[in-house]
Amino acid sequence: MKKLMIVLLIASLLTSLLTGCFDRREVDELAYVMAIGFDKGKTNILKITFQIAIPKGMGGGGGEEGGGGGGGDKNSMVLSIEAPTLYSAINMANTTVSRQLNTSHAKAVVFSKEMAQQGIDRYIHTLIRSREFRPNMYMVVSRTSAEEFIKSVQPKLEGNPAKYYELTLNSYNYTAFIGNTQLINFYNAASAFYSNPVATLGGVNAFKSSKDFNLNDSTYTEKREKYPQEGDFRAGGITKYGELKTEFMGLAVFDGTKMVGELDGQETSYYLMATGQYNYAYWSIPDPKVEGYFILLNVKQSRKPERKVQMVDGKPNIHLKIRLEADILNIQSGVNYEDLKQLPVLEKSAEDYIKQGLQDMLNKTSKQYHTDICGFGAEEKRKFLTWEEWEKFNWLSRYKDSTFNVDVDLKVRRPGLLIRTIPSPTSEGNMEVQNQ
Amino acid sequence: MNNKVTFGRWETITVLLNSMGIPILLGFPRGMVELGGTAGWLICIYITVLALALFYIISRLYKPFEGMDPLDLGERIAGNAGRIIVGLIFFTHSTFIVSMILREFGEDMKVIALTVSPISFVQLFFITGMIVGAYKGIEAVVRMHSVVVVLISAGVLILVIFVMPFFKFGNIYPILGNGPEKIFGTGFFRVSSFSALIIIYMVFPFIKSHEQFRTAGFWGIGLTGFFMTLVTLTFIGVLPYPISLEQFLPVYQLSRIINVGRFFERIESVFMLLWASAALLYLSFAFIIILRIFQKAFKLPYYRPLILPFAVILFTLSLLPPNVMTALNLEAIFFRSYAWLTTFLFMIILLITARFVSKKEKGRIKT
Structure with a gap:
């Protein structure tokens, strides 16, 4: 009996030690892919671009000046391969790269706009089925080729491009210019019968210097605005010059898994508000009393949006109520909006501004793109008892006929460190604003 | 199964919770x-209520047979032949389930x-x-359940809490x-999901009283139903839905x-630890039950000599399905349609017959 127990004990120990027999993979024998790009191939169906981490170049902590190509050790390398499928590209890449490619740390999947417009269903299933690809990877649609986009990712603050992707693509929490477009969210929205998915819009900035700035890609004229606001851009067109070439701004709108349109940064903020994913962001609201001046607010969403859908003559009538809170960051004109009598003027102005933007975004996505990216179908779905009835109802085909009733309730809560604004006097004894 | 070993209520509940x-x-x-x-979650509630109702009937019928397992009941009804037939029914039922679950894991x-790594x-x-579990015996495995199942349950609850932002x-x-x-x-028919309830019938000789059998059964079913519904x-x-239809391993997918x-x-790495612990506990315990059924059915003095040959048989059986889809399909058909026949219907018939036979015997003694 004692002998038997010893044999069993050895057998138990061996089982844990033998796990390395077949699936042994040493960390230093793996090449970690941080981003994968999908382009249309020239000689084959696909051109797959891998951004692979160079661990040696990443050492020294987060703040190290590494910069892929920006001098010093490179922290990543980019490899583009034309192949019929993703896995054939991985196979081919493994013949070049000394280490075996591993995608378990990949943070972003980048599709070129051209690919996205043709439909990406077959590629999404590959990503979802594999255990190596994380459901938390971010979906990006690049307005340039995916290869160019990935090559341009040369973070300066982060030694690790994976961290760059993670932090930048999470910035929707404080900019509201991109969405939470994790692969799992994209996939759920694409297949759920009540919504359509979105992906973050990426691009490579084209300006060679600040002298080249132009507003060709700004959307402010479409919105009948006099000046472009901070959100009136899409990735690649931001009037920005610097060492960082890549940009994330706006959303690619999909019908199923086919891209049908784009939203700019500000429309993305409205999308986040309508879906309850908005956290906080800075807004420049045109001053209602003094033209050309702005009131700067830090706007937060105080509660989840109220969403109701009613079918009127077979068409959806959607009620959306957004509740916001704001802190004043600046009142450029010096008008004393902090005064309790003036405060409602400011609140009303901000409400109207946001309400109009929301209305425009909803009309654009429903009438122009025919897509329910805000997932209002979920509200209507509650009224059905069985899935069969709901499927027959075919919400997504009806959504384009929707009418919207938007209500925004904004309350200014805090004035910052100043309780009132006193404009600086000029030598003529007037205030600057009065001189305008 | 005359044994000096006895299980407490908590141990029985944890064994049931893990097995079901x-x-x-x-x-x-x-x-x-x-x-x-x-409405998949509604089915979980529905089958839990059904299982509770069926177990209530079974526990009432079981009252006169305290400490007897189904094989003892079979013997009372039809002597050795009855014991062997009942034993073979439960043996086949358990062997099939355990071999399929072994393959699935x-x-x-x-x-x-x-x-x-190759599947073998x-x-x-x-x-x-x-094998180790079987050599250590039922007591060690059951005692282990009383601690580890708590950790596994806590792990499942933590997992549910962490995926709430996606709900x-x-x-x-x-x-x-x-x-x-x-x-x-x-x-x-999905009440078959509670088919592992046969374990409580098989361990009745180890449980102190009918009252404990009843309470442990209700708690076991209730807690399992709760976790089934919650998950x-x-x-x-x-x-x-319909994306949920595509997922091969739902809980693993959630943890990812x-x-x-x-x-x-x-977090799935933590999940894998819980998952492997639950699997090992279940498989060890179920294996002991299979061995004990066979031992008792054929009145063998020990079950230990059976351990290695039966392990080989289970291992071979589990490898019979040509692929994982077939294994899943076999298990699904069994669980979805037939397992309740053994766990509930057969047990009710067995108990009613045993009661009838007992009454007849009593009547005969009186006359």
Whole structure:
């Protein structure tokens, strides 16, 4: 009996030690892919671009000046391969790269706009089925080729491009210019019968210097605005010059898994508000009393949006109520909006501004793109008892006929460190604003 | 099974919870969604109520037979032949389930972690655990349950809490999913999900009293039903129908989604630990039960000489299905349609017959 127990004990120990027999993979024998790009191939169906981490170049902590190509050790390398499928590209890449490619740390999947417009269903299933690809990877649609986009990712603050992707693509929490477009969210929205998915819009900035700035890609004229606001851009067109070439701004709108349109940064903020994913962001609201001046607010969403859908003559009538809170960051004109009598003027102005933007975004996505990216179908779905009835109802085909009733309730809560604004006097004894 | 070893209430409950709850970690939530659509979680509640009702009937019928397992009942009804027949029925039932679950765990481990290892090699880990468990005996395995099952349950609850940010209430509508007919009609057969309840019949000789048998049974079914409902509801709420139909390993898929900041990622590695612990406990205990059924059916003095040959038989049986889809299908058909026949219907018939025979015997003695 004692002998038997010893044999069993050895057998138990061996089982844990033998796990390395077949699936042994040493960390230093793996090449970690941080981003994968999908382009249309020239000689084959696909051109797959891998951004692979160079661990040696990443050492020294987060703040190290590494910069892929920006001098010093490179922290990543980019490899583009034309192949019929993703896995054939991985196979081919493994013949070049000394280490075996591993995608378990990949943070972003980048599709070129051209690919996205043709439909990406077959590629999404590959990503979802594999255990190596994380459901938390971010979906990006690049307005340039995916290869160019990935090559341009040369973070300066982060030694690790994976961290760059993670932090930048999470910035929707404080900019509201991109969405939470994790692969799992994209996939759920694409297949759920009540919504359509979105992906973050990426691009490579084209300006060679600040002298080249132009507003060709700004959307402010479409919105009948006099000046472009901070959100009136899409990735690649931001009037920005610097060492960082890549940009994330706006959303690619999909019908199923086919891209049908784009939203700019500000429309993305409205999308986040309508879906309850908005956290906080800075807004420049045109001053209602003094033209050309702005009131700067830090706007937060105080509660989840109220969403109701009613079918009127077979068409959806959607009620959306957004509740916001704001802190004043600046009142450029010096008008004393902090005064309790003036405060409602400011609140009303901000409400109207946001309400109009929301209305425009909803009309654009429903009438122009025919897509329910805000997932209002979920509200209507509650009224059905069985899935069969709901499927027959075919919400997504009806959504384009929707009418919207938007209500925004904004309350200014805090004035910052100043309780009132006193404009600086000029030598003529007037205030600057009065001189305008 | 005359033994000096006795189990407390808590130990019996944890054994039941792990044995009946093990499908939750496999394909159970998906199975519920396949039948009920968005109302898969309602089926869980429905079958729990059904299982409680059926167990109530069984426990009432069991009252005069305190400390007797189904084989003892079979012997009372028809002597040695009765014992052997009942033993073979339960033996076949358990062997089939355990071999299929062994294959499923092996395949799942291969899919999510040991992708290159051959399936036979992966299954050797589980078989070794089962052999060790069987040699250590039922007491050691049951005592182990009373601690580890608590940790596993806590792990499942933590997992559910962490995926809550992804939960959308809209996903559970339409509330009746694939329709009331599917939920309450076809759904009845899913009471087979509680087929591991036969364990409580088999361990009755180890349980102190009928009262304890009854309470442990109700608590075991109730807690299993709670976890079944909770996990299925979470699964549907996080992965909307019909996407939920696609998932091979629902709980694993849920754990992959968890992402709390940059420091708390890849929770599935913790899940795998819980999952392997639950599997080893279940397989070890079920293996002992199989051995004991065979031993008792054929009145063998010991079961230990059976351990290695039976381990080989189970191992071979588990490898018979040509692929994981066939294994899943076999298990699904059995669990969905037939397992309740042994666990509930056969037991009720057995108990009624035993009561009838007992009354007849008493009548004969009086006359």
